[in-house]
Amino acid sequence: MLLTISTTDARAPATDLGYLLHKHPERVQSFPQSFGTATVVYPEASAERCTVALLLEVDAVRLARTRGRDSPDFSLAQYVNDRPYAASSLLAVALADVFSTARAGICKSRQDLADGPLPLTITIPVLPCRGGPDVARRFFEPLGWTVAATSVQLDPAFPEWGASRYVSLVLTGEVRLADALNQLHVLLPVLDESKHYWQGPDEVDKLLRSGGEWLAAHPDCELVVRRYLGRRTTLARVALARLAELDDVAEADVDADPDDEHAVPEPARVPLNTLRHEAVLAALAEVGAETVIDLGCGPGQLLRKLVADHRFVRLAGVDVSVRSLQQAARAVRLEKMSERQAERTSLFQGALTYEDPRFAGYDAAVLMEVVEHVDPPRLAALERVVFGVAAPATVLVTTPNVEYNDLYEGLTGHRHHDHRFEWTRAEFRAWCDAVASEHGYSVEVRGIGDVDPERGTPSQLGVFRRG
Known part of the structure; x- marks a missing residue:
């Protein structure tokens, strides 16, 4: 699976993206994961435009051996699935690990760039997205992105089969790099609505670390929280209560039918x-x-x-x-x-x-x-x-x-x-x-x-x- 981030910042050489990500453009770097290997490479690196690519190669057998019977992909689906090919929680975890310092917004040599918005283009060729392109736009557009989401056909040779559950996603906008990485860390598994690991109470802390600065003000905050936490009502209640303390979010009502994303909401309460x-x-x-x-x-x-x-x-x-x-x-x-x-x-x-x-x-x-x-x-x-x-x-x-x-x-x-x-x-x-x-x-x-x-x-x- 693949994710690329490009910039054309006129304030500084575009290759300063390497400083912000703490990954040198002239090197190919690999990072072992419990489920495979993440590789960082720069397909292009000039003063005018720089692109970093995160390539995740999943060892399907190793992944299957680390998953228990509670996994949604238990039995044959452990070995025949889309995990090696489509962006999911696997890519989100790898991104969080490989770019951990960048996610914190730390870059001593270029702190002014790290603190401000950059012109970014993020491309994910294949992304599982329950709800299709409209849901991708619904989640990313309020964060300042221009969203180009296109449905991937099940088989171009048989157009009558229609669209698959995958989209090809391109995000463009002027966004702080740390914010962009943290948004992807949260929203990739939210769009997929599946995770490759068991979720415990510490999952709320993970969500707040990545989403505390932007999630509370998101118009679909409750839906994002529910999907990120696997629709576990108790965890969602805790997360929403804590978000209410951090930002302008009301005490959320997560009693609504978790499968009805288009239910008519109750009258809005003042946060x-x-x-x-x-x-x-x-x-x-x-x-x-x-x-x-x-x-x-x-x-x-x-x-x-x-x-x-x-x-x-x-x-x-x-x-x-x-x-x-x-x-x-x-x-x-x-x-x-x-x-x-x-x-x-x-x-x-x-x-x-x-x-x-x-x-x-x-x-x-x-x-x-x-x-x-x-x-x-x-x-x-x-x-x-x-x-x-x-x-x-x-x-x-x-x-x-x-x-x-x-x-x-x-x-x-x-x-x-x-x-x-x-x-x-x-x-x-x-x-x-x-x-x-x-x-x-x-x-x-x-x-x-x-x-x-x-x-x-x-x-x-x-x-x-x-x-």
């Missing part, structure tokens, strides 16, 4: 993250804040909305992660801002548990879904830095309500793997009162999201006012 943003923006308007600092801004979702609101005359986003700040810069389109707009918005790296004079001088500070990521022994340091030293007139804090987690069926533990704790309503109230008393604030606690009579709301907001 929880959208409700958080609305609650924070309303509170900022209520206190009349004109200068705001987003502490722990992440990829810049809230900051993007703050920048779009011209009531705010000065804004800042802070995060400990350089990667998140790069994403935030793209989210607010910092490079495309006029000089005057750029002076209004700043992004900088900082740790919220250490004093930093850049945190001070704002009317309001926002800690949206941040405190639960701090180790409890370090929480006092954050309180001192934000409330005691920076001391803005208003501090807004949102955090999950752990009592509401019971309503996420299949969710065990915290809503996100990086949460160090999650508070009940009483615990959050007690923390707010203690911080307000210690640092000279008054505080009002509010709920965010649908109200359950026993468990309250999914998120909670503390509005701290100084004096």
Whole structure:
């Protein structure tokens, strides 16, 4: 099976694709897999155009011996199948292994290229695609690709037999290379709707690592999740709940008939993250804040909305992660801002548990879904830095309500793997009162999201006012 990626980037020699992929254009490199051998070769490599090809040769006998009776290809189908010839989860796994550093967006020698979109053309000659070309377009077009998907005939000599379940796929667009690789890693098995390995609970983590930055905003997020996870309802519920915490995705209802992809959806619910943003923006308007600092801004979702609101005359986003700040810069389109707009918005790296004079001088500070990521022994340091030293007139804090987690069926533990704790309503109230008393604030606690009579709301907001 074969996949090619081509670029004609005018900003730099096209052969810089080799730097981004960490694979030299003048070499043929092979990478052993448990099911065969992946080979990387460059059919063309000039300053104007460069193409890398990933060729996967599958050892069908070795693959059959490693598969158990739970495999969908058990018995004769283990030996007579399309796995050696059509792009599938085998190619997705090989791609993830061979281009692992590129998928992370790391290229020290060409980091500026790795961080920005490139003109790319991706070609997959034979791809299993349940649903045909329309489904391929449905999944890839919202990600910024122009999609050319053509059905492969069962046999050109017998046109009356019609189309097979395979498509020939060509994607063109200006997309960051790391994003393109991660999208392929997720969507190849989604289109095929089959995997060559057993899926355990860690499959949710794999999905979020590859799809966390783009999947949550995809209009077919639920369908992608269901198909990627083999329509295992419990795993899908967990994945969708975690995506809801990461991005603008509602708590998904995966109770619909998994075989009916064209079922009429229930009335759309407002995503929880959208409700958080609305609650924070309303509170900022209520206190009349004109200068705001987003502490722990992440990829810049809230900051993007703050920048779009011209009531705010000065804004800042802070995060400990350089990667998140790069994403935030793209989210607010910092490079495309006029000089005057750029002076209004700043992004900088900082740790919220250490004093930093850049945190001070704002009317309001926002800690949206941040405190639960701090180790409890370090929480006092954050309180001192934000409330005691920076001391803005208003501090807004949102955090999950752990009592509401019971309503996420299949969710065990915290809503996100990086949460160090999650508070009940009483615990959050007690923390707010203690911080307000210690640092000279008054505080009002509010709920965010649908109200359950026993468990309250999914998120909670503390509005701290100084004096």
